[in-house]
Each structure stands twice: as C-alpha cells, then as structure tokens.
Amino acid sequence: MSFMKNLVSGTNFDPDSLNALQKVTLRAVVMSFLFYGLVAIEGMIMRMVQVGPGAPIPDMFSHPDHYFSIMTVHPIVGIFGSTYQLVFGAFMFLVPYLTKKPLYSVKLANYVWLLITVGTALAWIAAFVWQYAPLYTLYWPLPADTAQFQVTGGIVFIIGVALIMIGTLGFIYNIYATIFARVGVHKDKTTKELLISGFGIDGMLNLWHKLTGRPPYSKEPALALPVVAIFRGTVDTFLDAIVILSAGILVLVYLIFDASGNPLSVASVDALLYKNYFWWGLDLVADGLVLIYVAGSWYLLATLITGQKLFMENVARAALMLELLVSWMVWSHHLLADQGQPEMMKLVSGEMVTAFELLTQGLALFITLVTLWKARPLKMTFELKYLLGGLVGFGLAVPAAIIQADMGMNRVLHNTQWIIGAHVHIALIVGLYMTLYSAVYVLWPIVTNNTKLYSHKLSSAHFWLHLIGGIGMGAFMGMAGLDGMLRRHLYVNGEFDTWMILAAICGSMLLIAWALFLLNIIMSVGLKGLIGIFMPAKDPTASYGIDQEIEPADDPAFAQ
Incomplete structure (x- = not known):
C-alpha cells in the first residue's frame, strides 16, 4: 500500500467496528498525545532560551513574561492534559476489561476527556x-x-x-461506580469485600495468616491486583482534585473581588499554611497516585507479557495498602528549604517517611523484575522493551529524589535544575511514559480490533530516541543543577550553555521520537480512521472481552 493510501486509510483499521468503550478510550489517547507534542515543543523552547543569545528562536521567547508563562503552563499541559488523559483513558477501559463488567457510564467518560481537554486549553490560552x-x-x-x-x-x-x-472527579466516580457495581463476577460480592480487596487489606491478612500458620484469608480476592492499584491510586486522585480545586476557588475569589474594585488582602491567608495544604494535595500526584498507578501497571504488564502469576502477589497487595499511609505523609520534603517549616515535620515527613518510598517503589520494581525473570526465555516485544525502559526510569528517578530528601542536600539541590531534571523529568518522561507506552502496545490490538501496526522500524526508532533522549536531558539538566543552575530563573547569557546545549540535543531526540510515534499511529489508523474515532459509536457496548478472552501479549503484530 502506498504512503498516501496509508495516510488516508491506515492499514486495516475500521472505526465503525469499535464499540463505545473502545472509542472513548481512543479519544482520550489521541488528545493525550497531541498535548504531549505541545508540551515537548514548550520544553524545547525553554531549553533553547537557556542556551543563550545564539539560539535559533524568536526573541519573544526570551522575554521574561513569555518565558515564565511557558514555565507555568508547561507542567499543566504535561501532567493533566497529556498524562491524566492517557492514564484515565486506559483505566476506564481496563477496569471494565479486568472486572468483566460494563463501564458505569460511557457518556461520563466522554465528558471526562472533554473537560480535561477544554480545561488544559484554557490554562494554556491564559498563559499564551x-x-x-x-x-x-x-x-x-x-x-x-x-x-x-x-x-x-x-x-x-x-x-x-x-x-x-471536575473532569478528574468524573473519572473517579466512573471508576468506583464500575468497581462497586453488583453485576457479573461481583454479583454476589458485598461492598465490604470489595473495599477490603480494593485497599489491599486482604493481602495483608493473607500474609498475617501465613505467618501465624492459618489458612489464607482470601484464596480468590474480589479484585485483581491491577484493579486494586487503580482503586487505591484513585483515592489519592480524589484528594488531590479536592485540594487543587479548593485552592483554585480561593484564588478565583480574590481575582473576582479585585476585578470588582474591592480587592481583598492577601495577608489574610497564611502563606506557609497554604503551601503545606497545596503541596499535601499536589504531592498526592507525584508520590501517591503516580507511584501506585505505575506499580499496578507494572504488575499488569508483567503478567500479560509473561502469562504467569505475579511473584509475591500478597506482598504486592499489602504494599499498596502501606503506600496509602506513606503517600499521605511525605509532602513536607517539598518544604525542607522553607525556614518557617517546623523542624519536626521536616525530619519525620520530609526525610524519614519519604525515605520509605525507596522501599515501596523498590519492592514494586523487584516484584516485576522477578516475575519477568522467572518467565524466561521471553521474546523482546515492544511492550517488554518499554516496560523495561519504564523500570529503568524510576530506578534512576526515585534515588535522585531520596538524595534531595535530606535537609542538608535539599538546601543545595532543591531550587536547582537537579530536581526538575534528574528527578522529575526522568520520572515522568522515562519512568511513567515508557510504562504507558508499554500499555499502549499491549492494549493496541484489543482497543483497535487487531489493527496492524504500520512500521516496526518506526517503533524501534521511537523507543531508542525516547529512552536516550529522556535520560540524557534529565541527566544534563541535573548536572547543570549541580553546577548551581536554578530552576525558576531565566539565564540569557549562556551561563550554563554547555549543559543546556546537551540537554537541548536530547530534548530534540524526544521531540523527534514523538513525531515518529505519531506518524506510526496515524499511518496505522489513517486520517479517516482518526476522524472516525470521534464519530458516534454504532455499537453502544460499554464493555470488552466478557464473552471472549484475548491475550494481547500473544498478538503477532507486536513480535519482532
């Protein structure tokens, strides 16, 4: 088939064959990767500005007002517009798929991606x-x-x-309404049983029963382990949404009063108390739902790729319950450099509890690797390569975080490029996104009804460019931070141009990787198929695989 025919019609993709659940999933995924492209371009603009006067970009980007507006909206687009969309879309498909029940509401799922898309666009417009x-x-x-x-x-x-x-709250309601629906395999399950399983309590009880020589508390848990991770992580998603929404309402009240000519005194709000409240909620994204969602994704991917039972499953369930306490108590590591923050909060929350995350995330990594190891030999499929890349990303980013979760080191590193490069960007771009790419490849044949991928070579190029570019950019930004480069500062005279040039080169690799991935997907589904995804589904079914099981890891389209 010629290039133009593929571009227009794809390989063998038929959007009319998709049911409502498949279509709403793909809509969220499409918007996610479009926003990813936007955030990659924004990142490259900031990298080029930091290179210095010789950078081949318009002068407007070097103006402080414009530069800091990009810095403001960059994580909003990346975290919420891209990552949230991809995660929410995947989970609103996976929960019905894994529980063998229909999604509570496809209409609500459509509102979710629409609200997040419009909200992200408005935030971007406000900055631009x-x-x-x-x-x-x-x-x-x-x-x-x-x-x-x-x-x-x-x-x-x-x-x-x-x-x-608000879109996030819609996602949360949809997920829990689906999990607690008393239909299918859960027809005879009580709410108590689902709650115990959802929080991972059954795993802890199974371990306790084993240690005390008693029969297992639950031989067949009510919820599969990946659903437990989604259940548990969504608790933090809810709390985070409430905190950010309430903080936004506070800001909005002040802005409206100012617009009416009756400004309120900003001194009425205690800045340190506000910062603690805001970071408690915001950190539930970074150290709560992300780590828990990722752990659950690793477990699911490892079992699908290997076709084997997860190693130490009860320990994994118990660890998800333990992470509940950890994620609610670690926010103070963001305030270690704040002079007004109580020393005891810095010590307990900022250092001691935060260090515990090395154990919980390390345990998830260990369980996943052992599951893969025990299943040898494994074919190096794309989903396996991306999963390993995700493990590498968090293997680098989590220790980088623990290093700075020390009051002494934090004074040196916290407000530098180290935290945003060696920790945040490697965690998100390499750890999180490569895990999500693995999920994309695993779910591709299921969600698209076995659509053939256009090019394996493009997928391989995307993998290596993304992996090397992500690690390289984060590392070079981190090295600039070690040399004293601040993360909320505009450098226009090339003070750190060597590190920034290297970071920009790696950032270019990420941008090219995204373009290749997007090209591969478009050539697989075609422009007609892409438009068809957003057309109403002819099949209103809100579930998948209830009558027939499909093993995505066995699909020949993804074997090299």
Missing part, C-alpha cells in the same frame, strides 16, 4: 495570551497578585484548572 505566570506551584500570594498579572488571565487559568479537576 495574558502571560499569566505565577508558576504551576501557585505559591501564595503569586496567583492572586494582580500587580504582576492580569486579572483576566488569572480567571481564565483558574477556570481551566477547575474544569480539569
């Missing part, structure tokens, strides 16, 4: 048009500072974030 730039952490009183930022931009930005959080 009005250059609203209080930085994504929204430290008080910056978001309500109308002396620096236009009120209109602030209102549009906060409305955008609020829509994202």
Whole structure:
C-alpha cells in the first residue's frame, strides 16, 4: 500500500467496528498525545532560551513574561492534559476489561476527556495570551497578585484548572461506580469485600495468616491486583482534585473581588499554611497516585507479557495498602528549604517517611523484575522493551529524589535544575511514559480490533530516541543543577550553555521520537480512521472481552 493510501486509510483499521468503550478510550489517547507534542515543543523552547543569545528562536521567547508563562503552563499541559488523559483513558477501559463488567457510564467518560481537554486549553490560552505566570506551584500570594498579572488571565487559568479537576472527579466516580457495581463476577460480592480487596487489606491478612500458620484469608480476592492499584491510586486522585480545586476557588475569589474594585488582602491567608495544604494535595500526584498507578501497571504488564502469576502477589497487595499511609505523609520534603517549616515535620515527613518510598517503589520494581525473570526465555516485544525502559526510569528517578530528601542536600539541590531534571523529568518522561507506552502496545490490538501496526522500524526508532533522549536531558539538566543552575530563573547569557546545549540535543531526540510515534499511529489508523474515532459509536457496548478472552501479549503484530 502506498504512503498516501496509508495516510488516508491506515492499514486495516475500521472505526465503525469499535464499540463505545473502545472509542472513548481512543479519544482520550489521541488528545493525550497531541498535548504531549505541545508540551515537548514548550520544553524545547525553554531549553533553547537557556542556551543563550545564539539560539535559533524568536526573541519573544526570551522575554521574561513569555518565558515564565511557558514555565507555568508547561507542567499543566504535561501532567493533566497529556498524562491524566492517557492514564484515565486506559483505566476506564481496563477496569471494565479486568472486572468483566460494563463501564458505569460511557457518556461520563466522554465528558471526562472533554473537560480535561477544554480545561488544559484554557490554562494554556491564559498563559499564551495574558502571560499569566505565577508558576504551576501557585505559591501564595503569586496567583492572586494582580500587580504582576492580569486579572483576566488569572480567571481564565483558574477556570481551566477547575474544569480539569471536575473532569478528574468524573473519572473517579466512573471508576468506583464500575468497581462497586453488583453485576457479573461481583454479583454476589458485598461492598465490604470489595473495599477490603480494593485497599489491599486482604493481602495483608493473607500474609498475617501465613505467618501465624492459618489458612489464607482470601484464596480468590474480589479484585485483581491491577484493579486494586487503580482503586487505591484513585483515592489519592480524589484528594488531590479536592485540594487543587479548593485552592483554585480561593484564588478565583480574590481575582473576582479585585476585578470588582474591592480587592481583598492577601495577608489574610497564611502563606506557609497554604503551601503545606497545596503541596499535601499536589504531592498526592507525584508520590501517591503516580507511584501506585505505575506499580499496578507494572504488575499488569508483567503478567500479560509473561502469562504467569505475579511473584509475591500478597506482598504486592499489602504494599499498596502501606503506600496509602506513606503517600499521605511525605509532602513536607517539598518544604525542607522553607525556614518557617517546623523542624519536626521536616525530619519525620520530609526525610524519614519519604525515605520509605525507596522501599515501596523498590519492592514494586523487584516484584516485576522477578516475575519477568522467572518467565524466561521471553521474546523482546515492544511492550517488554518499554516496560523495561519504564523500570529503568524510576530506578534512576526515585534515588535522585531520596538524595534531595535530606535537609542538608535539599538546601543545595532543591531550587536547582537537579530536581526538575534528574528527578522529575526522568520520572515522568522515562519512568511513567515508557510504562504507558508499554500499555499502549499491549492494549493496541484489543482497543483497535487487531489493527496492524504500520512500521516496526518506526517503533524501534521511537523507543531508542525516547529512552536516550529522556535520560540524557534529565541527566544534563541535573548536572547543570549541580553546577548551581536554578530552576525558576531565566539565564540569557549562556551561563550554563554547555549543559543546556546537551540537554537541548536530547530534548530534540524526544521531540523527534514523538513525531515518529505519531506518524506510526496515524499511518496505522489513517486520517479517516482518526476522524472516525470521534464519530458516534454504532455499537453502544460499554464493555470488552466478557464473552471472549484475548491475550494481547500473544498478538503477532507486536513480535519482532
């Protein structure tokens, strides 16, 4: 088939054959990768600005107002517009698939991706048009500072974030309504049984019974382990949404009063208390739902790829329950450098509890690797390669975080490029996204009804460019941080140009990798198919695989 025919019609993709659940999943995935491209371009702009005057970009990007507006919206687009969309889309498919029940509401699932898409777009517009730039952490009183930022931009930005959080709450309701539905295999399960299994308590009880020489508490848990991870991680997703939404309402009230000519005093809000509250919620993303969702994804991918039972499953279930306590108590490591933060909170929450995450995440990595190891020999399929890449990413990023979760080291590293490069970008770009790419390849034949992938060579090129580019960019940014490069500062004279040039080269690899991946997907489904994804589904079915099991790892389209 010619290039143009593939571009228009794809390989063998038929959007009319997809049911409602498949289509709503693909809609979220499409929007996720479009926003990923936007965030990659934004990242490259910031990298090029930091290179210095010789960078081949328009002068407007070097202006502080424009630069910091990009820095403000960059994580909003990346975390919520891209990552949330991809994760939510995948989980709203996986929960019905794994529980053998229909999704509670496809209509609500459509509202979820629409709300997050519109909300992300509004936040981006606020930064681009009005250059609203209080930085994504929204430290008080910056978001309500109308002396620096236009009120209109602030209102549009906060409305955008609020829509994202409302969409998030819709996702949460859909997930729990599906899990607790008393149909199918859960027809005879009680709410208590589902709660015990959802929180991983049955795993802890099984371990306790084994240690005390008693029969297992539950031989057949009510929920599969990946669903337990989704259940548990969604608790943090809910708390995070409430915190960010309430903080946004506070900012919105101040902006509206200012617009009406009756400004409120920003001194009425204690900045340190606000920062603790905000970071408690925001950290539930970084150290709560991300780590838990990722662990559950690793477990699912490992079992699908190997076709074997997960190693130490009861321990994995118990660890998810333990992570509940850990994720709620680690936020203070973001405030280790704050002089006003109580020393005991820094010590207990910021250092001791945070260090415990090395155990919980390390345990998830160990269980996944042993499961893969015991299944040797394994064919190096794309889903396996990306899974291993994701393990490498978190294997690098988590220790980088623990290093700076020390009061002494934090004074040196916290406000430098180290945290945003060696920790955050490697965790997200390499650890999280390579795990998600593995899930994309595993679910591809299921969600697209066995559509043939256009090019394995493009997939291989994407893998290596993304892996090397992600690790390289994060590492070079981290090295610049070790040399003293601040992360919320604009350098225009090439002070750290060597590290930034190297980071920009690696960032270019990431951008090229995204373009190749997007090309591969478009050539597989075709432009007609892409449009067809957003057309109403002829089949209203909100479930998949209830009558027939499909093993995605065995699909020949993904074997090299």
